[in-house]
Amino acid sequence: MVSQQRHLGLQRPEEQGSTQSAKETQNGSLSQIERMTQARNGASFDPSKLAVIIYGSKEELKTTLAAFARVENTLGHTDTFKLPVAYGDQTRQATLLEGLRCGKATFQDGEPDTNVFSERTHLFSLGNSNPLGLTNFLFTPYLKLVGTEEQVKYWLPLAEEGKIIGSYTQTELGHGTFVAGIETTATFDKETDEFVVNTPRESATKYWPGAIGFTATHTILLARMIIDGQDHGIHPFMMQLKNLKDFKSLEGIELGDIGMKMSYNAAGNGYAVFKSVRIPRSNLLMKHASVSRDGKYTSIPLRQKLLYGGMMNGRRVMIGHVAFQLAQALTIATRYSIVRTQGLKLAKPPNFAETTIINYAHQQHRLLTLIAKSYVAIFAWTSINITYSALPALQAAGNHTTLAYTHMLLCGLKAWATQTAADGAEEARKMCGGHGYMLISGLPEIVNSVLATRNLTFEGENYVRWGQVSHYLMKGLDAETLPADLVYLETYYADMTSSCKSVGIDFRDSHVLLDVFRRRAAKCIVEAHDLVCAAEKGNGLSREQAQNKHAPSLIVGARAHIEVYILEASIKQLASLPVDTDMSIKAVLTRLVSLFGLSTISSPFSPFAASFLSDGYLSAAQILEMRDQIEQLIQELLPDILAICALGCKDGDVYRRIMGWTRQLPINVPAKNNGGVFKAGWEQYIAPFLRENRERRFGSRL
Amino acid sequence: MVSQQRHLGLQRPEEQGSTQSAKETQNGSLSQIERMTQARNGASFDPSKLAVIIYGSKEELKTTLAAFARVENTLGHTDTFKLPVAYGDQTRQATLLEGLRCGKATFQDGEPDTNVFSERTHLFSLGNSNPLGLTNFLFTPYLKLVGTEEQVKYWLPLAEEGKIIGSYTQTELGHGTFVAGIETTATFDKETDEFVVNTPRESATKYWPGAIGFTATHTILLARMIIDGQDHGIHPFMMQLKNLKDFKSLEGIELGDIGMKMSYNAAGNGYAVFKSVRIPRSNLLMKHASVSRDGKYTSIPLRQKLLYGGMMNGRRVMIGHVAFQLAQALTIATRYSIVRTQGLKLAKPPNFAETTIINYAHQQHRLLTLIAKSYVAIFAWTSINITYSALPALQAAGNHTTLAYTHMLLCGLKAWATQTAADGAEEARKMCGGHGYMLISGLPEIVNSVLATRNLTFEGENYVRWGQVSHYLMKGLDAETLPADLVYLETYYADMTSSCKSVGIDFRDSHVLLDVFRRRAAKCIVEAHDLVCAAEKGNGLSREQAQNKHAPSLIVGARAHIEVYILEASIKQLASLPVDTDMSIKAVLTRLVSLFGLSTISSPFSPFAASFLSDGYLSAAQILEMRDQIEQLIQELLPDILAICALGCKDGDVYRRIMGWTRQLPINVPAKNNGGVFKAGWEQYIAPFLRENRERRFGSRL
Ligand SMILES: Cc1cc2nc3c(=O)[nH]c(=O)nc-3n(C[C@H](O)[C@H](O)[C@H](O)COP(=O)(O)OP(=O)(O)OC[C@H]3O[C@@H](n4cnc5c(N)ncnc54)[C@H](O)[C@@H]3O)c2cc1C
Numbered sequence A, B: 001m002v003s004q005q006r007h008l009g010l011q012r013p014e015e016q017g018s019t020q021s022a023k024e025t026q027n028g029s030l031s032q033i034e035r036m037t038q039a040r041n042g043a044s045f046d047p048s049k050l051a052v053i054i055y056g057s058k059e060e061l062k063t064t065l066a067a068f069a070r071v072e073n074t075l076g077h078t079d080t081f082k083l084p085v086a087y088g089d090q091t092r093q094a095t096l097l098e099g100l101r102c103g104k105a106t107f108q109d110g111e112p113d114t115n116v117f118s119e120r121t122h123l124f125s126l127g128n129s130n131p132l133g134l135t136n137f138l139f140t141p142y143l144k145l146v147g148t149e150e151q152v153k154y155w156l157p158l159a160e161e162g163k164i165i166g167s168y169t170q171t172e173l174g175h176g177t178f179v180a181g182i183e184t185t186a187t188f189d190k191e192t193d194e195f196v197v198n199t200p201r202e203s204a205t206k207y208w209p210g211a212i213g214f215t216a217t218h219t220i221l222l223a224r225m226i227i228d229g230q231d232h233g234i235h236p237f238m239m240q241l242k243n244l245k246d247f248k249s250l251e252g253i254e255l256g257d258i259g260m261k262m263s264y265n266a267a268g269n270g271y272a273v274f275k276s277v278r279i280p281r282s283n284l285l286m287k288h289a290s291v292s293r294d295g296k297y298t299s300i301p302l303r304q305k306l307l308y309g310g311m312m313n314g315r316r317v318m319i320g321h322v323a324f325q326l327a328q329a330l331t332i333a334t335r336y337s338i339v340r341t342q343g344l345k346l347a348k349p350p351n352f353a354e355t356t357i358i359n360y361a362h363q364q365h366r367l368l369t370l371i372a373k374s375y376v377a378i379f380a381w382t383s384i385n386i387t388y389s390a391l392p393a394l395q396a397a398g399n400h401t402t403l404a405y406t407h408m409l410l411c412g413l414k415a416w417a418t419q420t421a422a423d424g425a426e427e428a429r430k431m432c433g434g435h436g437y438m439l440i441s442g443l444p445e446i447v448n449s450v451l452a453t454r455n456l457t458f459e460g461e462n463y464v465r466w467g468q469v470s471h472y473l474m475k476g477l478d479a480e481t482l483p484a485d486l487v488y489l490e491t492y493y494a495d496m497t498s499s500c501k502s503v504g505i506d507f508r509d510s511h512v513l514l515d516v517f518r519r520r521a522a523k524c525i526v527e528a529h530d531l532v533c534a535a536e537k538g539n540g541l542s543r544e545q546a547q548n549k550h551a552p553s554l555i556v557g558a559r560a561h562i563e564v565y566i567l568e569a570s571i572k573q574l575a576s577l578p579v580d581t582d583m584s585i586k587a588v589l590t591r592l593v594s595l596f597g598l599s600t601i602s603s604p605f606s607p608f609a610a611s612f613l614s615d616g617y618l619s620a621a622q623i624l625e626m627r628d629q630i631e632q633l634i635q636e637l638l639p640d641i642l643a644i645c646a647l648g649c650k651d652g653d654v655y656r657r658i659m660g661w662t663r664q665l666p667i668n669v670p671a672k673n674n675g676g677v678f679k680a681g682w683e684q685y686i687a688p689f690l691r692e693n694r695e696r697r698f699g700s701r702l
């Protein structure tokens, strides 16, 4: 898969300089570049054909690659032997400036509606990790969701053309997940036909919104609307933050930055305090609720339901996005594993050269099971995209029947994908040893930016997402007739004493795997439902309380249901590959889907494997057979591992690039010219330290 | 437990300023400070008594607290409303300078042998995360291990008195885990009685050693010793790096920094290139191997075995250390969970106030099962300390029989504890929502510094540690008679068809749990051994190859054996509590041990729970009963959760401190004085961006 990031070991062949140092190795074993070439030549298919499948079409792939190439060019990111600015000095200021520089390049690339970067940055991370990315990523989608036709017509072009800079202001110091608890008020002043916005106490301070520190000119503000002393709940308002002439904050507005975070540092997440800030009544975004000149409030009945929409799209984007980020991290780890040698344990005659770390079984196991996960995540994403894109037409026609189902799927897939991608990217980082601990490997940044989607970013905790899936499941089981996607529960629950009959190679069959997945989901979901009902009846708890009490069991059930969907979706995608797809590509994708299924059930490291066991459906012997199949699949997939991961040709000249970048670090350059002395350290601390110790203790000996 | 770090929400009561803003809350619900006080008053015992148990004695506790108080005072870290330097601007230079400042304060606190900071920093992280901490943490211990009496007598006082600054130089760009592959050479020059040190190619560049960039004056260098063209393998040399007068690097030595990492940034991890650097023969550290004036090499037979020792102590230190760091992260998450409110779902009459997040079942579940793990980690550490401290006397008397056992335990416990602490601290971070994603929460730094111990830091991957445990287990099973610690395998293996008879509350009994743990270890270890033997016989693989092939199964077996040890150790520690221990403290500790055992087996989130299932020893009904017990234990432990975590009194005035620190960020101060404008951003990017867009596209509308 494409990885446009300038990480270690990733660069185009034409950029190679002299490779002398890399070739000069110990004991005449292969150089890193040679190992990379050898691995690449072993593949059974042309990776660019696989890339077309992943991107959906040749067109899409071409457009994307061309846009990345343009932007890398604009940014001067083509010489990969030059230390990237972001890995040098990281003052808060410099980080923000670099974010603005990159954001300008991506925003201005292409036309608004064909912009490859409207949802992502030049590093393939989410658009809101860039201060100028918030406009397209959050501001305009939300505006379209809640603005009247007239409002959209006024604000949208300004934003799309970059004449104003947008942001989205919801979270407060005291409220994140629980949006209904927001404390900022917008009180209607009938006299002047304005809303007066206040953050009435410290916990109401807006805290976190991207770009509001020092970049956004405008924001969509969520605040509690008060009219004549009556609280109408949370509503969205268009608010201008900055004077466009000199960029000073408008009256009554205090804005600032919230400092360094684990990632998203270029985004300039900020805080805002509002003291009686006046905005015209017409700035209430009125598609679903409006206020008349004389303060009469009206809202349409489906207001809450329709607001779902905004969140749903955000989740949809995140699912596909983190699947690609996981692939990006795995690409780096795979390449590194192919060029890195370490140890003689597995050395073989005649030359007993050190082992490439890809030869360690657990490295293979971890890489390939994770690669399988990144593929099924992309399959599931493709599938949910189809369901999701059918929604607007249905809703416009007043049909809201599939809304709950789609909402549940997006919640669950978002939770599953972000958790999987975050854990997987972190595992990829670990597989690179010490080098993965350095920022210049690019891996910490990928991991940390995915982590933000896992539990945070403009929406609550993943546990809350799982809660929404659970809620759907419990409601479904309570209903007279099961919703369509839950009908399989019935089949299984009718006979929970049967056991699985498959053996050996059968376990690769995706329908056999689907059967095991469904049966396990049936067990977990019905078990959780029983527990919740018992808590309601036995302990007299409310539904909410009972669900809270059994949250751990519910999460397992929810996860099981989502994994059924993912496997189903993958099977569907396999079946609908273009007819002219290479046989070897089909074979590889089929193996990856089997590997996902098998390792979820029986890998010793699978986090939820226990839920497949304990009820006797699978025997201990079957688990061992499955592990055997996993091992065989891994061996079959290994020759193609680079082709599965990589798009385009990258050499493997890692060490030379590390040393090149290291010598360019801003702290090393002046020290080098000064006999190796970091002047401030020596003068302020080390010299006095040594002197004092010589004087303070026991006299000098040197 | 003690947490000396100045994180959010942690400060002494006497430091409280006005609490007005914090008290002023929505709907008249409790303020954060009130919630904290209420939770603290609910405890069933005095937390300081528990602290004495954790620290081993009143003396130890007092000494530690006093030292931390002294150093915090020296560093000016007492005003917790002042933004800590480290959270402001993070240039590479400033970070290193701050590290030197803090290192000087800790190094100079107390006398060398009573220094509370010889293994840790003022933030409770490992000593080698500070550039002046390497001396006591790595340099002097290793010197004592490999230096002759005379060499130790010469160098040790210089180092202990701070007249030289030490470091330890092993890792190279090309070699980390596999130390035997090191490429740096030390060639004996008979003419001049010197060794000539070279890093003969790029991959031989020393890369990673702490403090060698710009702080250390001396290092213990690991290099390949060559005499008369013969390679004698890796040996340790004392090498001076810097001229003590002006700190210039000595001739032929290029030193530099390796840039920013996920943590350990103050340590100044560096690189070194050596070009024909000459050091006297007497600088070879000769305790176990020596070279005579005429180049004759002699070494004692146990050289390799004795070198184990150095690594062993490092592992021992890490085990205890990360257990405390985990506790530190959990303390922060617990306090935050007590003061943070979010959501009305569980709201109760009469006032329907928002729920404190500690009331969410999964938050309780995660916090308490992790707290239980941090306690058993400390118990296991206490236990291994006893075994380890008996070793030198035995070895001195020529008795090496317990060496392999102790070595195995330290490998396994190190792998277990660092993995548990890293995952647990990360989970604690997540439990704090967005605030845990900000550096000022202190949590990212704790997580990242523990992560370095998990897979890296002056020793290889945890997988390699598990490999060493596996190796011991396979050897043990091959032997005529089982080693003492494996005898239990026999008991279980004699009858693998039996099933567990316990029910309900029995499952809290630590001996019942031990039985389940042992039985599962027996299953996993014997299963792995069978697989390895079959691969040797069936596939004709070498032992190394067979073990590699079945690494995943071996790791599960190794882990199971270590968890047996941890549970045994915890049971022993409970039994040997001082006789005057409060009944309520005993009860709490007993509950925590049960919770560890039960949740390892049956928590839906337990990563290795599958290994307890699938063979019918435990039934599905028993798993549900265990989960029931977990839930009850959690409810029983909850009132004491603050007392279990906290030492001393800390208020909970979180929001006020966040806003105070945020306003002090270096980027906000000048912007505030400039009408809210971040000048460089506006002038260099935003103004031109808006202007260009106005001009470039479709004419102006504003
Ligand atoms: C990188 C980044 C970018 C962001 N960008 C924006 C932005 O542009 N605009 C904006 O408005 N906001 C933004 N945010 C803020 C984001 O929306 C919040 O962080 C998110 O909503 C989570 O809220 P919180 O951090 O307040 O956590 P909380 O809601 O306080 O949750 C804390 C913890 O409490 C527990 N918990 C809370 N509620 C429940 C529940 N119902 N059930 C069970 N457990 C619960 C969970 O353990 C959770 O982790 C951003 C955040 C990040 C990290």
Ligand SMILES: Cc1cc2nc3c(=O)[nH]c(=O)nc-3n(C[C@H](O)[C@H](O)[C@H](O)COP(=O)(O)OP(=O)(O)OC[C@H]3O[C@@H](n4cnc5c(N)ncnc54)[C@H](O)[C@@H]3O)c2cc1C
Binding pocket: A340, A342, A343, A345, A357, A360, A363, A430, A431, A432, A433, A434, A435, A437, B128, B168, B169, B170, B171, B174, B175, B176, B177, B178, B207, B208, B209, B210, B263, B264, B269, B452, B455, B456, B457, B458, B459, B460, B461, B463, B464
């Ligand atoms: C914070 C920090 C401080 C440090 N301080 C020092 C210091 O003071 N002095 C010093 O000399 N060094 C220091 N180091 C370096 C440290 O010793 C190495 O990072 C460590 O030995 C791991 O080696 P590596 O990074 O080269 O990883 P590698 O050995 O290259 O391992 C890379 C990956 O390969 C796989 N692998 C490798 N070998 C095996 C095997 N045998 N079996 C299975 N899989 C395998 C694993 O997935 C592993 O993660 C420090 C490192 C860090 C992060």
